[in-house]
Amino acid sequence: MELEAMMTRARRGLREERRLYVVAVSSLAVAFLSVGGALLAMQNLSRLADRWGQSARMTVYLAEGIEAADRTQLQITLESLPEVASLRHLSGAEAREEFLAHAEVDSSLAALPADAFPASFEVELAAGTAPARAATIAERVGELRGIDDIETYQGWHERLAALVRAGRGVAGALTFLVLLCVVAVIGNTIRLAVARRRDEIEVMKLCGATDRFVRGPFVLEGAFQGLLAAVLSVLVLMAAFAALRGAFDASLAALAGTRTVFLHPALLAAIILSGGLLGAAGSAVSLRRYLQV
Amino acid sequence: MAKRKEGARPFAFFRAGARADAVSTAKPILVLEDVYKYFREDHPTLRGVNLVVERGEFCFVTGPSGAGKSTLLQLIYRKHTVDAGRILFCGRDIARLREKSIPFLRRNLGIVFQDFKVVRHWTVQENVAIALDILDMPRRLVRSRVGEALERVGLEGRGGERTENLSGGEMQRVAVARAIVTEPALILADEPTGNLDPHLAIDILTLFEEIHATGTTVLFATHDHSLIAKRNHRLISIDEGRVLEARQGLASWRSDAPPAPAEEPVTPADNPRPVLRPGLHAVS
Ligand SMILES: Nc1ncnc2c1ncn2[C@@H]1O[C@H](COP(=O)(O)OP(=O)(O)OP(=O)(O)O)[C@@H](O)[C@H]1O
Ligand SMILES: [Mg+2]
Numbered sequence: 001m002e003l004e005a006m007m008t009r010a011r012r013g014l015r016e017e018r019r020l021y022v023v024a025v026s027s028l029a030v031a032f033l034s035v036g037g038a039l040l041a042m043q044n045l046s047r048l049a050d051r052w053g054q055s056a057r058m059t060v061y062l063a064e065g066i067e068a069a070d071r072t073q074l075q076i077t078l079e080s081l082p083e084v085a086s087l088r089h090l091s092g093a094e095a096r097e098e099f100l101a102h103a104e105v106d107s108s109l110a111a112l113p114a115d116a117f118p119a120s121f122e123v124e125l126a127a128g129t130a131p132a133r134a135a136t137i138a139e140r141v142g143e144l145r146g147i148d149d150i151e152t153y154q155g156w157h158e159r160l161a162a163l164v165r166a167g168r169g170v171a172g173a174l175t176f177l178v179l180l181c182v183v184a185v186i187g188n189t190i191r192l193a194v195a196r197r198r199d200e201i202e203v204m205k206l207c208g209a210t211d212r213f214v215r216g217p218f219v220l221e222g223a224f225q226g227l228l229a230a231v232l233s234v235l236v237l238m239a240a241f242a243a244l245r246g247a248f249d250a251s252l253a254a255l256a257g258t259r260t261v262f263l264h265p266a267l268l269a270a271i272i273l274s275g276g277l278l279g280a281a282g283s284a285v286s287l288r289r290y291l292q293v
Numbered sequence: 294m295a296k297r298k299e300g301a302r303p304f305a306f307f308r309a310g311a312r313a314d315a316v317s318t319a320k321p322i323l324v325l326e327d328v329y330k331y332f333r334e335d336h337p338t339l340r341g342v343n344l345v346v347e348r349g350e351f352c353f354v355t356g357p358s359g360a361g362k363s364t365l366l367q368l369i370y371r372k373h374t375v376d377a378g379r380i381l382f383c384g385r386d387i388a389r390l391r392e393k394s395i396p397f398l399r400r401n402l403g404i405v406f407q408d409f410k411v412v413r414h415w416t417v418q419e420n421v422a423i424a425l426d427i428l429d430m431p432r433r434l435v436r437s438r439v440g441e442a443l444e445r446v447g448l449e450g451r452g453g454e455r456t457e458n459l460s461g462g463e464m465q466r467v468a469v470a471r472a473i474v475t476e477p478a479l480i481l482a483d484e485p486t487g488n489l490d491p492h493l494a495i496d497i498l499t500l501f502e503e504i505h506a507t508g509t510t511v512l513f514a515t516h517d518h519s520l521i522a523k524r525n526h527r528l529i530s531i532d533e534g535r536v537l538e539a540r541q542g543l544a545s546w547r548s549d550a551p552p553a554p555a556e557e558p559v560t561p562a563d564n565p566r567p568v569l570r571p572g573l574h575a576v577s
Pocket of ligand 1: 356360
């Protein structure tokens with residue numbers, strides 16, 4: 001088969017130009033790695049944002065010296081709201097203990113006075129409560145007697161969401177940049193390979209080789225380089241993730257009750273596949289310019 | 294010239310799967326009609342070349358440096374296109390071939406150059422096999438055909454050697470093997486002995502004559518007069534872009550141009566090698 005002859009020549013090309021190709025593959029692997037890393041960071045960041053958006057919470061801080069009757073009345077009112085899923089009362093002392101337990105503290109913090117934290121109701125809103133709805137509830141509750149302040153964490157959520165949006169933009173720009181970079185690097189490498197194999201190209205053309213026959217191996221070589229670079233970058237990303245996830249997981253669990261996740265296998269497959277396709281495309285672009293058949 | 298109707302696909306012959314029909318086999322293999330080639334506007338390299346080469350002829354093409362010998366051959370394998378006139382190969386006008394069909398024209402030609410044009414880092418086997426790989430021939434057949442061709446050029450058993458380790462004469466034999474392995478109808482040799490010493494030049498010439506003896510048409514460009522004088526082949530002399538027939542071959546014999554005596558005539562009867570079937574390739 002013609003394809004067989006092309007594969008044989010492509011293999012030979014890869015072997016003979018291996019120094020050239022090792023340089024190309026390693027620089028492309030770094031490029032793919034940066035995209036993979038950005039995607040991984042974005043994925044976890046947006047998961048965190050989603051999680052915060054979904055599990056709307058609010059903390060209702062009670063005024064100092066609130067009457068027990070007022071507090072009970074407040075609790076009943078809050079519990080009667082349909083959006084409120086659960087309610088927990090936290091005295092100032094309890095809040096202090098919880099803080100100290102979480103903050104793996106040094107002893108200077110342990111010297112905090114007992115009344116450093118105000119008493120509060122920790123309100124868990126029903127899953128799926130929109131942030132806007134949570135804000136209205138907070139406003140209404142805020143008018144009740146005996147309340148000092150209400151924290152809806154909406155500011156936090158907004159800031160995180162903005163971060164995710166910015167991150168998506170950066171990841172998109174980076175992907176586009178890497179796309180260009182892959183096409184340029186492979187194109188340049190193939191241009192060099194074409195120059196080095198000028199004599200055999202001439203011989204083939206004089207023997208009646210078609211365009212396809214002459215170009216095919218170069219396209220295969222480009223595709224292979226792109227594929228190899230993508231596979232390498234995925235492997236490095238996996239290794240880095242395995243090594244670093246422990247450190248992130250502890251703080252993420254404390255912060256939002258989530259764990260880091262790796263990229264979906266389908267996304268990994270897409271990265272590898274696009275590596276191959278980009279390699280082939282870069283090679284084809286270069287051949288069009290530098291190989292007049 | 295009267296226009297001939299050749300159907301919707303006049304160049305089907307050069308395409309994959311086409312077969313040479315009886316008509317094209319009977320025609321002269323090569324006809325040049327009033328061919329002009331300009332590389333500079335004011336000064337044509339070839340001016341009004343008329344030439345008929347019959348099937349099975351051996352022709353020397355000679356002339357001073359810059360006369361246009363190489364240009365003539367390059368027009369035949371469509372490195373360049375004529376600016377006026379026609380070149381008919383097996384009755385088909387190759388100037389009208391589309392770019393896409395040029396490979397199929399070249400598959401019917403064997404081309405040999407002064408500078409060998411072998412791939413130096415390939416083995417001898419690979420250099421010859423490439424011509425058959427292009428035809429998409431099965432591996433097993435390629436091996437046996439390459440072996441056969443190497444035997445014909447006197448390089449039997451040397452297929453595994455790297456070509457760059459060979460001597461100049463041996464490299465040219467590799468190039469000849471590559472040219473004949475596809476059994477083309479026409480061999481174009483552009484000063485194939487130009488880089489070789491006189492003794493080797495005779496060897497290579499003899500090799501072409503052996504190939505010719507099996508029925509292949511050969512155009513052999515050279516400006517080596519000692520080589521031409523040793524043989525009684527038809528002599529096509531080019532000067533200032535015009536063709537002068539100095540010595541006629543068998544097919545276009547004229548009584549006013551008696552052939553020069555041959556010192557070492559090589560006839561098919563002298564050739565002990567098996568006769569292959571040169572001719573037109575139907576590429577599949
Ligand atoms: N590609 C080209 N572009 C411009 N001029 C060309 C080209 N090819 C040939 N010529 C010109 O055409 C003329 C004939 O060249 P050609 O190579 O055919 O000569 P030749 O008879 O083969 O000479 P030699 O014996 O030195 O090989 C020369 O004047 C050359 O400069
Ligand atoms: Mg020349």
